[in-house]
Amino acid sequence: MPERGLTAVLRSSTALRKTARSCGIGGAALMMFAAILLVAGKDPLRAYMDTFHYTLANTYGFSELLVRMTPLLLAAVAVALPARLGLINVGGEGQLYMGAFMASAGAFLLPKAPGWILLPFVALMGFLGGAIWAAIPGILRAGKLVNETVATLLLNYVAPLIVSYFVFGPWRAAENSAYPQSSPFPDAALLPSFFNTRIHAGLLIALAALLAYWLILEKTRWGVDMRAIGGNAEAAQRLGIPVPTWIVTALAVGGGFAGLAGMGEAMGIAGRLRQDLSPGYGFSGFLIAWLAGGRALGIVLMAFLFAIITSAGDTLQMTQGVPYAVVNILLAMILFIVLASRSAGGTSK
Amino acid sequence: MSVPVAAPLLDIRGVSKRYGAVQANDKVDLSLYAGEVHALIGENGAGKSTLSRIAYGFTRPDSGEIFLNGKAADVHSPREARAHHIGMVFQNFMLIPALSVLENIALFLTDLPPVMHPQAVAKRILEFGERFGLTVDPHAPVRQLSVGDRQKVEILKLLMAKARILIFDEPTRVLAPHEVKALFRVFSALKAEGFAILFITHKLQEVVRCADRITVMRQGRVVGSFGSGQADVETLVTMMFGERGAIGLARQAEVPRRPAEARPILELRGASSHATGSETPLRGLELSIAAGEIVGVAGVSGSGQKELGDLILGLRSLSAGSKWFCGANASSWSIARMRESGVAFVPEDPLLMAAVGGMSVRENLSLGTGRRYQSGVRTDWPALETTMRESFEALAFPIPPLDPPIGTLSGGNLQRVVIAREMAHGPKLIVALYPTRGLDVRSAASLRDLLRRERDGGSGVLLISEDLDELAEMTDRLLVLFEGAIVGEFSRGTWQPEEVGRLMTGSTEVNVA
Numbered sequence: 001m002p003e004r005g006l007t008a009v010l011r012s013s014t015a016l017r018k019t020a021r022s023c024g025i026g027g028a029a030l031m032m033f034a035a036i037l038l039v040a041g042k043d044p045l046r047a048y049m050d051t052f053h054y055t056l057a058n059t060y061g062f063s064e065l066l067v068r069m070t071p072l073l074l075a076a077v078a079v080a081l082p083a084r085l086g087l088i089n090v091g092g093e094g095q096l097y098m099g100a101f102m103a104s105a106g107a108f109l110l111p112k113a114p115g116w117i118l119l120p121f122v123a124l125m126g127f128l129g130g131a132i133w134a135a136i137p138g139i140l141r142a143g144k145l146v147n148e149t150v151a152t153l154l155l156n157y158v159a160p161l162i163v164s165y166f167v168f169g170p171w172r173a174a175e176n177s178a179y180p181q182s183s184p185f186p187d188a189a190l191l192p193s194f195f196n197t198r199i200h201a202g203l204l205i206a207l208a209a210l211l212a213y214w215l216i217l218e219k220t221r222w223g224v225d226m227r228a229i230g231g232n233a234e235a236a237q238r239l240g241i242p243v244p245t246w247i248v249t250a251l252a253v254g255g256g257f258a259g260l261a262g263m264g265e266a267m268g269i270a271g272r273l274r275q276d277l278s279p280g281y282g283f284s285g286f287l288i289a290w291l292a293g294g295r296a297l298g299i300v301l302m303a304f305l306f307a308i309i310t311s312a313g314d315t316l317q318m319t320q321g322v323p324y325a326v327v328n329i330l331l332a333m334i335l336f337i338v339l340a341s342r343s344a345g346g347t348s349k
Numbered sequence: 350m351s352v353p354v355a356a357p358l359l360d361i362r363g364v365s366k367r368y369g370a371v372q373a374n375d376k377v378d379l380s381l382y383a384g385e386v387h388a389l390i391g392e393n394g395a396g397k398s399t400l401s402r403i404a405y406g407f408t409r410p411d412s413g414e415i416f417l418n419g420k421a422a423d424v425h426s427p428r429e430a431r432a433h434h435i436g437m438v439f440q441n442f443m444l445i446p447a448l449s450v451l452e453n454i455a456l457f458l459t460d461l462p463p464v465m466h467p468q469a470v471a472k473r474i475l476e477f478g479e480r481f482g483l484t485v486d487p488h489a490p491v492r493q494l495s496v497g498d499r500q501k502v503e504i505l506k507l508l509m510a511k512a513r514i515l516i517f518d519e520p521t522r523v524l525a526p527h528e529v530k531a532l533f534r535v536f537s538a539l540k541a542e543g544f545a546i547l548f549i550t551h552k553l554q555e556v557v558r559c560a561d562r563i564t565v566m567r568q569g570r571v572v573g574s575f576g577s578g579q580a581d582v583e584t585l586v587t588m589m590f591g592e593r594g595a596i597g598l599a600r601q602a603e604v605p606r607r608p609a610e611a612r613p614i615l616e617l618r619g620a621s622s623h624a625t626g627s628e629t630p631l632r633g634l635e636l637s638i639a640a641g642e643i644v645g646v647a648g649v650s651g652s653g654q655k656e657l658g659d660l661i662l663g664l665r666s667l668s669a670g671s672k673w674f675c676g677a678n679a680s681s682w683s684i685a686r687m688r689e690s691g692v693a694f695v696p697e698d699p700l701l702m703a704a705v706g707g708m709s710v711r712e713n714l715s716l717g718t719g720r721r722y723q724s725g726v727r728t729d730w731p732a733l734e735t736t737m738r739e740s741f742e743a744l745a746f747p748i749p750p751l752d753p754p755i756g757t758l759s760g761g762n763l764q765r766v767v768i769a770r771e772m773a774h775g776p777k778l779i780v781a782l783y784p785t786r787g788l789d790v791r792s793a794a795s796l797r798d799l800l801r802r803e804r805d806g807g808s809g810v811l812l813i814s815e816d817l818d819e820l821a822e823m824t825d826r827l828l829v830l831f832e833g834a835i836v837g838e839f840s841r842g843t844w845q846p847e848e849v850g851r852l853m854t855g856s857t858e859v860n861v862a
Binding site: 219220221222224227228231232234235236237238239240241242 | 662703719728
């Protein structure tokens with residue numbers, strides 16, 4: 001009986017129910033991961049304590065969470081925006097690489113320009129790089145030639161090769177030829193950082209992108225058009241909404257955001273173009289957008305969670321001597337549990 | 350009236366079924382005897398479909414019993430229904446277009462040996478065909494068959510699977526007049542051999558013509574049952590709709606209208622279009638629609654009707670010829686421009702073609718209004734709402750709540766929302782694509798009234814329909830479409846259904862009837 005009372009309270013508030021459910025999912029995933037750590041002969045409680053200590057309870061650790069969140073937020077918006085039209089963009093990684101590439105090209109093109117010219121120019125180039133890379137699948141899809149999922153996925157393999165070519169070839173750093181990377185960018189092209197940490201202006205760009213995403217979808221007539229296409233493309237087209245134009249635009253703008261993420265990693269963190277500039281932020285962005293159901297606030301929360309988990313990987317590697325890759329197990333578990341609970345919710349309704 | 354003495358083949362007793370708040374079937378009794386054609390009529394939502402689904406084992410009743418040959422039977426699934434010799438012909442035929450007639454039928458038969466003997470099956474198909482007037486070429490691929498022939502294959506399939514009870518869901522909806530006559534001849538042949546036929550329909554004339562018994566349903570109950578010759582159309586309509594009466598039904602005998610001597614609103618000059626996949630290419634269409642006239646387009650399904658509608662809307666581009674709207678060359682106008690210039694679209698299935706189910710009624714009202722309610726990057730919702738409320742009031746439609754998703758509205762209310770939106774800005778041309786398909790007699794009549802009012806108010810109307818009765822009642826001019834070309838043009842009152850039917854099917858036979 002008291003249980004029924006509790007359930008009733010939970011049911012009475014959808015927000016409360018959703019929160020409880022998310023906590024349940026998180027808890028279940030942490031328990032299962034703990035079991036795996038136990039089997040591996042590690043102390044899970046200790047592992048979690050360490051993680052907490054080195055991330056949330058520590059100023060430097062917390063700043064690093066925000067640094068990690070920056071590209072994740074942008075990569076998630078890159079997926080969430082086209083998703084409103086029913087488009088599946090799995091090419092965030094490639095778009096991120098092309099953003100970094102084009103931004104670098106901009107920086108090397110105008111090495112003498114002052115910061116107030118070079119920074120906006122570099123950002124624009126980064127956006128364009130991602131946008132062009134996503135517009136290609138967009139055009140193919142709008143012309144009913146190739147499915148956008150396939151095209152965006154395949155282009156992920158092309159973009160890093162272009163970057164590799166340049167960092168091994170024309171842009172290769174002169175001072176240290178052992179490591180494939182470009183020479184440093186001019187100082188004026190570097191994103192300003194804050195509070196003596198690695199938090200850089202990219203975070204502001206990411207939050208602005210998220211705000212723009214929310215405003216466009218919820219407050220403008222474009223949002224209505226986009227949701228109409230996602231809801232019923234045939235009806236939308238018959239009602240005069242230019243569906244092919246929207247497909248290209250939404251993918252390009254989304255790709256542009258992923259490109260900004262790449263620009264941020266190059267100009268805000270590395271200071272030069274590197275072959276390994278992203279540990280899969282583009283793919284994580286897909287999961288974040290998907291787990292958040294495209295909701296802006298959900299994207300922030302999920303990106304924060306992902307940042308903690310990937311930081312945990314570093315921590316555990318150092319303190320517990322487990323390989324970084326174990327956190328992939330945790331990520332996969334969260335994904336599966338969300339999947340399972342969603343489909344269970346779907347059938348029971 | 351013949352009263353068979355034997356036990357009915359199918360006896361439904363006191364069957365009830367409830368879906369949420371809707372009592373779809375309420376203690377329904379219905380018996381079906383060998384050797385009778387039994388028509389089941391009623392308006393949309395009266396419970397006909399639910400009843401037929403229960404009889405075919407798709408749906409389990411909440412209470413009540415089904416007797417087959419006098420014995421109580423539990424029909425849990427269509428498979429069991431077939432084992433009890435019950436077969437159903439659906440509106441959308443269950444055939445695989447790429448396979449031949451023979452293969453389609455063989456797929457359905459459970460008693461074939463593992464290694465099929467095609468000649469033997471073909472022989473049986475021909476035998477059955479001859480016996481019941483269902484001749485088709487067993488080796489023809491189904492995709493090449495006309496709708497009428499596909500229906501024959503469906504019936505053959507059931508007969509060869511030893512069905513004794515045949516349930517037809519609106520079998521005549523898609524047929525040309527001479528095909529309807531052929532179907533009724535098949536009914537007679539089946540009747541003579543002791544088969545039982547239950548058919549659901551909205552066309553009352555044909556019910557009166559060919560049914561031995563008529564059962565009328567209203568709001569989930571059986572409200573009347575008549576023998577052959579006991580009821581005329583008027584009686585049936587009154588029974589179907591109760592005291593609300595038969596509005597707008599007796600308008601068939603309208604005075605022939607003289608088409609207004611106005612300049613054409615829409616003209617197609619030698620308009621052609623390419624087609625991909627299962628579409629039909631349009632070939633050199635010459636068409637003009639003047640203000641104040643209804644131009645009808647007849648044709649069997651797949652003759653290019655949808656493509657014609659899409660061409661006018663601007664969804665499909667011209668490969669040759671030109672399109673003129675109010676005197677301007679509109680050949681390359683976008684859909685948005687066509688709509689803004691005054692083209693409205695009333696489709697058959699709004700949820701598929703004209704509305705987004707997951708979005709609110711308000712948002713749906715804003716779709717397709719082009720630049721009318723744009724204010725900067727936002728939509729001017731109050732202005733939109735004012736105009737739409739006026740439109741609802743002008744049409745005497747009730748205004749639904751604007752916030753819930755439009756998909757939660759009932760079919761009739763949903764179509765009213767779409768119509769209110771389409772009529773809100775005084776359209777010059779209304780393209781109606783099978784607008785009354787799936788509507789019950791009363792809703793269909795009120796929609797036809799609406800189209801006539803718009804016509805009288807000076808709009809041009811293009812009415813694409815498969816229902817020749819509707820076209821006869823409505824149109825000032827009738828075009829017949831066959832394989833993407835216009836093969837006949839008639840002014841009001843100058844055509845016979847049989848003649849149009851032959852043109853529709855591209856048939857050159859003179860004596861089909």
